[in-house]
Amino acid sequence: MKTITCDILIIGAGPAGSSAAIAAAEKGMDVLVLERRAQIGVPVQCAEYIPVPMVGQLNLGTGFVVQKVSKMRTILPDGSTSDMAAPGFMIERDRFDQTLAGEARKLGAKFLLSTRAMELTEDGHAVIRERTGKTGTIAPRVIIGADGPRSRTALWCGAPDRNLLPAAQFKMALCAPMNHTEVHLSPHIYGGYGWLFPKGGTANVGLGMKRNDTHPGRIYNLLSEFTEQLKKEGKIKGDPFGSTAGWIPARPLEKAVYGNILLAGDAAGHTHPITGAGIFTAVSCGRMAGTWAAKAVETGNLDTLMKYDREWRDLFGHALTRAHKKRQLMEEEWDRFHQIIKSCWIGFREYYKGGSPL
Ligand SMILES: Cc1cc2nc3c(=O)[nH]c(=O)nc-3n(C[C@H](O)[C@H](O)[C@H](O)COP(=O)(O)OP(=O)(O)OC[C@H]3O[C@@H](n4cnc5c(N)ncnc54)[C@H](O)[C@@H]3O)c2cc1C
Known part of the structure; x- marks a missing residue:
């Protein structure tokens, strides 16, 4: 089984993943993005606002x-x-996602399409599988889970239901x-x-x-x-x-940092629990995750990653928490x-x- 090494492995090439890739590649990191789809952004699953x-x-x-x-x-x-x-x-939306990915590519991020993250080994390697059935492993320093609402990375972290x-x-x-x-x-x-x-x-x-x-x-x-x-x-x-x-996802996670894994976008429940809008937060939080991941790799200090939780909460915590409370009320009192x-x-x-x- 072939093992690829990289500084930062990003799982998912949606708005969160490609924004993380842009931020990390800008800092000169060796960035690898996995995307299970054959074509980025296709099929579109969005109302496109x-x-x-x-x-x-x-x-x-x-x-x-x-x-x-x-x-x-x-x-x-x-x-x-x-x-x-x-x-x-x-x-x-497909063109939007492709534009973000194109920018990340220009900055040096590598993309593996038709390739799915399958599991995490005990020593922190990601097992991947290409659509052809070929498998391999990736040994990254930091992982960013930007794999959307049904995030496998969130499962690896034992993150609560969203x-x-x-x-x-x-x-x-x-x-x-x-x-x-x-x-x-x-x-x-x-x-x-x-x-x-x-x-x-x-x-x-x-x-x-x-x-x-x-x-x-x-x-x-x-x-x-x-x-x-x-x-x-x-x-x-x-x-x-x-x-x-x-x-x-209609419930934001309280924390999006688990060891050397950061979650961003829908994977972290960064979507607004009342409106369901999530592109803006996915891009913003993806960018933050990429930046903090790059800092942790540069300094060799994984504790730096905790600052990602502080930053996204400072920016979006209030709005997401209010919306989450409104949702609880709405669901309980719908009658x-x-x-x-x-x-x-x-x-x-x-x-x-x-x-x-x-
Ligand atoms: C019907 C609908 C309408 C919406 N309308 C709007 C709207 O108008 N405006 C708005 O702001 N938000 C809208 N949203 C929400 C918005 O689409 C999401 O919040 C946004 O896509 C989140 O971006 P992301 O990068 O976190 O996740 P995603 O866009 O879901 O990207 C995740 C990527 O990860 C890939 N992936 C998943 N698992 C793996 C794996 N194991 N290995 C490799 N790759 C993997 C997926 O193929 C996907 O490309 C809508 C959502 C839905 C369902």
Whole structure:
């Protein structure tokens, strides 16, 4: 069995993994990124919205942008609406992920595609398997687990469950161009919401929700009902011409450092527990993880890695913790939907007020 050595092994070439690779490669590290997919970013499992400031921060051009949106409209079951400024871009997510990976490559990071991380040996080596069945091991100094919602790296670390929510989405034709995103809240979509995000002449129409024994709602039935409702409202037309699905972590981990392993992005539950948005935090936390990993390798001091936990918590801890508490409340009190929903959704002023919403 062939063993490859490297400074930093990154598992997953999504936004978190490639951002970590950029940060570490910039510091001159020997970086290896494993990606189980044959093509980065394909298939897309995303509603493809990113906030405006991210594009400036990345400084990688706008080749992945499809259109701009200015606000988010929240719609309640009685038809009442609430608008919130949410300037953002609708993107081609596959192109976005490929742009990040391309930048990491330019800086010297190596990518192994169609290659999956399988297990961690007792001496800290990662066992990998190519799609052809060929296996090997990697002996890194530091590992960054950026392998998404169903992270194998998080399992290796014994990290707690991240309350994964299922999400499903259709690609539909829009009746008329839109310059805002829509979020539809309903007591039928337990602990989640339906979305209509415009993308030029098309739209990503999807639904993410919590499922349990008391609320066993079938996601594709609910999504079909939701698309019928949007058709009646004259917003979309025709049949779906594409679909995707995925998992959204809704509980952030308290710590994302386990020995010489750092978790970033969905693997660490860095996704917002109420909105499910995770690209911005994945990029930011990925970059931090790459930077701290490089510092630990440079200094030979693995204790430095703990600073990663401090940094991501300083930046995102407050928002993620509040959203997690709101989610707990929402899931427990869903039967009181009409009383609680405004304090549990970011589009309402009540969400940001302290004290008990009950
Ligand atoms: C339906 C849906 C809609 C969404 N819409 C939005 C949105 O509009 N805006 C937003 O901000 N967020 C959205 N999200 C969330 C967003 O997609 C994630 O938060 C984001 O992708 C997290 O990036 P990541 O790099 O952590 O993980 P991922 O993007 O999941 O990347 C992980 C990568 O690791 C690879 N991998 C996994 N296991 C292994 C392994 N064992 N070995 C090698 N490679 C492996 C995967 O193939 C993948 O490429 C949505 C999620 C879903 C499911």
